[in-house]
Amino acid sequence: MKNLYLIGGTMGVGKTTVCQSLKRLLPKAVFLDGDWCWDAEPFVVTEETKAMVMDNICHVLNNFIHCTEYENIIFCWVMHQQGIIDSILERLDTGSCSIKAVSLVCSEGELQKRLDRDIEQGLREADAVERSIPRLALYEELDTVKLDVSELTVSETAERLAKMEEV
Template sequence: MKTLYLIGGPMGVGKTAAGQALKLLLDNSVFLDGDWCWDMHPFRVTEETKELVLGNIALLLNRFLRCSACDHVILAWVLHRQEVLDALLEQVDTAGCAVRPISLVCRPEVLRARIGADIAAGRRDAGAAERALAYLPLYRELHTRHIDTSELTPEQAARRILERSQRT
């Protein structure tokens, strides 16, 4: 049986790093960062672009899930609302597949420090911290397993994802 890992969380929480580490722990795995499917300039959030990115992600997930070389498919993306997660899953053929939705969170002061380091390094814009902090409480409402990454390395977060995913 294939496994689809859906790793959500606000920017700066460690989704990409944990997803990449998880890929290395699992044989026959593939990692997709949802941001790759929406890398536009200028970045626009409209109904059309939201539909576009969901379709792009679903297309890739379906192709990976149909590929015999891929037993574990890992998606990292913000996934901050249940309706976004549900809309995505409506487009993905998960027959014969275990779906493991995970939300990565951390303490607000940790998130602010991580984003601040990214801003200082020129990887994020000045408003990124406030946007990430505004998203953080939204994850409490999701039907996902929550993992606090405040004190975890990416490798530890990946192991925690595996542990939480194996529980029923």
């Protein structure tokens, strides 16, 4: 049985960093960040580009699922609506997978700190705060395990994810 980790969370919560750490903890692990499937300049959101990114994500994840070399497949993306998660899962061949759907959440103050640090380092644009903080509340509505990372280090978060049971 393979493990399929679906790690969601608002921008700046630490998804990519945590998933990179988780990849190193787990045996035979592979990692896909959904942002890698839609890295464009200019970044344009249309029905066509949304369909394209879903095709890209599901194609790569299915390839990972079917590859005998991988036991642990880690995917992260914002995934702030249940429909996004459901749409991805509907298109994947998950018969041989234990699904671990998790939303990383944190306090508004901690998210502000993390985003400010990223902005200062030139990793994010100044409007990241106003785009990310309002999405925090959306994760409470999802059918996922909520992991509050406000007081956790990257390593502690990755260790907790590695020990998770199917959800």
